[in-house]
Amino acid sequence: MSDLRSVDEATFDEVVLRSEKPVLVDFWAQWCPPCHQIAPVLAQIGVERNEKLTVVKLNSDENPAISARYRVMALPTLILFHHGEMIWSVVGARPKAKLLKELDDALLTAV
Numbered sequence: 001m002s003d004l005r006s007v008d009e010a011t012f013d014e015v016v017l018r019s020e021k022p023v024l025v026d027f028w029a030q031w032c033p034p035c036h037q038i039a040p041v042l043a044q045i046g047v048e049r050n051e052k053l054t055v056v057k058l059n060s061d062e063n064p065a066i067s068a069r070y071r072v073m074a075l076p077t078l079i080l081f082h083h084g085e086m087i088w089s090v091v092g093a094r095p096k097a098k099l100l101k102e103l104d105d106a107l108l109t110a111v
Helices: 012-017 033-048 064-069 096-110
Strands: 023-028 054-059 077-082 085-091
Touching: 012 023, 012 054, 023 033, 033 054, 033 096, 077 096, 085 096
Parallel strands: 023 054
Antiparallel strands: 023 077, 077 085
């Protein structure tokens, strides 16, 4: 799918909820075309914003408990966590510029 780090039920709490910096989680599945469409965009954001943001992916089919915990009902779902709390989410693929604007707005309100 992409070069993003994968998290699962064993690593989610440590990597996402205990992170010092914000973490954007891409809930995806292999069968989901929009998930594959947004994957390169998320990989770019992960590199470009590495200093301030961590971007990871979580396969919803392989980790149904986490998907259920955050009420992920459609894919792709992107959820932004900060200090262990969900602070923003969006469903569906979107252009990089729009996604960056939405992320920046969410991060500004979280500080």
